[in-house]
Structure formats: C-alpha cells, structure tokens
Amino acid sequence: MSIPQITDPAEFWEDRYRSDARVWSGNPNPLLVREAVGLAPGTALDLGCGEGGDVLWLAARGWRVTGVDISATALERAAAHAAEAGFADRVAFERHELGVTFPQGGFDLVSAQFLQSPVALDQDGVLKRAAGAVAPGGTLLIGMHGGWPTWMEKHEHPFDADFPTLQGVLTALDLPDTWRVDTLEAVERPSPSPEGKPGTRADNVWRLTRTV
Known part of the structure; x- marks a missing residue:
C-alpha cells in the first residue's frame, strides 16, 4: 500500500475496495484462529471485518x-460471502467509522485484527x-503488525508508521485489575515479498479476559 493520495478515511477505504474485485484472501487471520479456537462460542464483534474472512470462520464454529x-x-462483499456459506442467520454487518461511531452492546469476544x-x-x-464492549467473562483479542517485513x-517503506508495542497497547488500554492477560506475545511469521523474495514479519498479539 503506497502513500495515500486520499486522506479522508471513509473515501480512502472505499476507494481501496472498489479498486479490486477482491482485496483479501478470504482466509481467517491466523492469530484469530490460534487464540480463539479454544473459546466457547457466543456473541462476537469483528472490528474492521473487511470482506468477512474472520466473520465466516467464527460463524462456522457457532458464534x-x-x-x-x-x-x-467491503460489507456488501462480506454479506454476500456469508449468504453463500449459509451463515446469513447468524451474522450481521454494520458500517462504522470507528473512532467516530461504534456498535452498541456487549460481546463475548471482541476481535480487532490489524486495525492499522x-x-x-x-x-x-x-x-x-x-x-x-467486552461482556463479563469475555475476551478482547488484538492482532497488530509490529514492523515492516x-x-x-x-x-522502500510506503509511509511513516508507528507500530504499537506489546506494553504500549496495554498501557494505552489502562485496564483495571478485573482483566487478566492470557496472551502477550510477539510472533514472527513468514512474509515473502510480492515478487517472492523471502522474508518474515513480526506481529504482536494480545488476548485479554474480562473476569467480572
């Protein structure tokens, strides 16, 4: 993704999705899979859901x-994919410019994967x-890039980026002692270039439980 010529967030992301018939692979984010696979299904909120890969993975497991x-x-595509998969009765989609508006209610899982x-x-x-938005006993799951590949x-960096650190996000959240940290980890994963040049990228993951 190069230096943005459009600076309005809604216009930027709408242009991004309209510029390609499919932006993402459709596969769930691996950090979500790793951290949520053992959780009991309930209600989930996926922030920045894109074309719905994570939504479908969760719905397939009873969420x-x-x-x-x-x-x-992006939301139109996600809804179409959910209908094709037979999950229309257990998913809903809402358009929000997060930071300006936010969904109502409490959820057993709130997931923010690469909300950057x-x-x-x-x-x-x-x-x-x-x-x-996490209900008592529920989980907050955050995945973030920790640096460039x-x-x-x-x-070659396309724009200046301030990558969040593990402790920095915890400090910013400023959670009370009614929360428990279950996962606080930097994960190195394969990340080849578009031309196939080998490389890795560091991702950070936080899984936190609201105990009461």
Whole structure:
C-alpha cells in the first residue's frame, strides 16, 4: 500500500475496495484462529471485518457475529460471502467509522485484527471502546503488525508508521485489575515479498479476559 493520495478515511477505504474485485484472501487471520479456537462460542464483534474472512470462520464454529467496517463495498462483499456459506442467520454487518461511531452492546469476544491504517484512525480510542464492549467473562483479542517485513529496505517503506508495542497497547488500554492477560506475545511469521523474495514479519498479539 503506497502513500495515500486520499486522506479522508471513509473515501480512502472505499476507494481501496472498489479498486479490486477482491482485496483479501478470504482466509481467517491466523492469530484469530490460534487464540480463539479454544473459546466457547457466543456473541462476537469483528472490528474492521473487511470482506468477512474472520466473520465466516467464527460463524462456522457457532458464534453469532457482528462484522463492522468503514467501507460499504467491503460489507456488501462480506454479506454476500456469508449468504453463500449459509451463515446469513447468524451474522450481521454494520458500517462504522470507528473512532467516530461504534456498535452498541456487549460481546463475548471482541476481535480487532490489524486495525492499522495509513490514514487517520484513533487507534487507542477505538481499542479502549473495544474493551468496553467486552461482556463479563469475555475476551478482547488484538492482532497488530509490529514492523515492516524484513525484505523491505527502509527507503522502500510506503509511509511513516508507528507500530504499537506489546506494553504500549496495554498501557494505552489502562485496564483495571478485573482483566487478566492470557496472551502477550510477539510472533514472527513468514512474509515473502510480492515478487517472492523471502522474508518474515513480526506481529504482536494480545488476548485479554474480562473476569467480572
């Protein structure tokens, strides 16, 4: 993703999805799979759901899922994929510019996977509201890129990025002692270049439980 020419978040992401028939693979995010596979199904909120890969994975495992995105095009595709998979009765989609509006209600799982943007996003504020949407006994699951891929030279970085640290996100969340940290980990994963040049990328994952 290159330096954005469009700076309005809604316009930027709508343009991004309209520019390609399919932006993402349709597969669930691996950190979600790793951390949520053992959780008992309930209600889930997927922030920044895109074309619905994570929503479908959760719905297939018995969750009732609300997917949220800023792009109407992304949400239309996600709803179509859910209907094709036979999950229309257990998923719902809402359009929000997170940081401006936020879904109502409490959820057993709130997932924010790679909620990172080259245009304006109140990331800390959104994650605090995400924590506030977790029901007692529920889980907040966050996945973030921790840096650029190793194959990318500094002069190749498409834009300046401030990658969140493990402790930095915990500090920003400022959670009370009624929360438990279950996973706080940096994960190195394969990340080849578009041309196939080998490399890795560091991702950070937080899984936190609201105990009461």
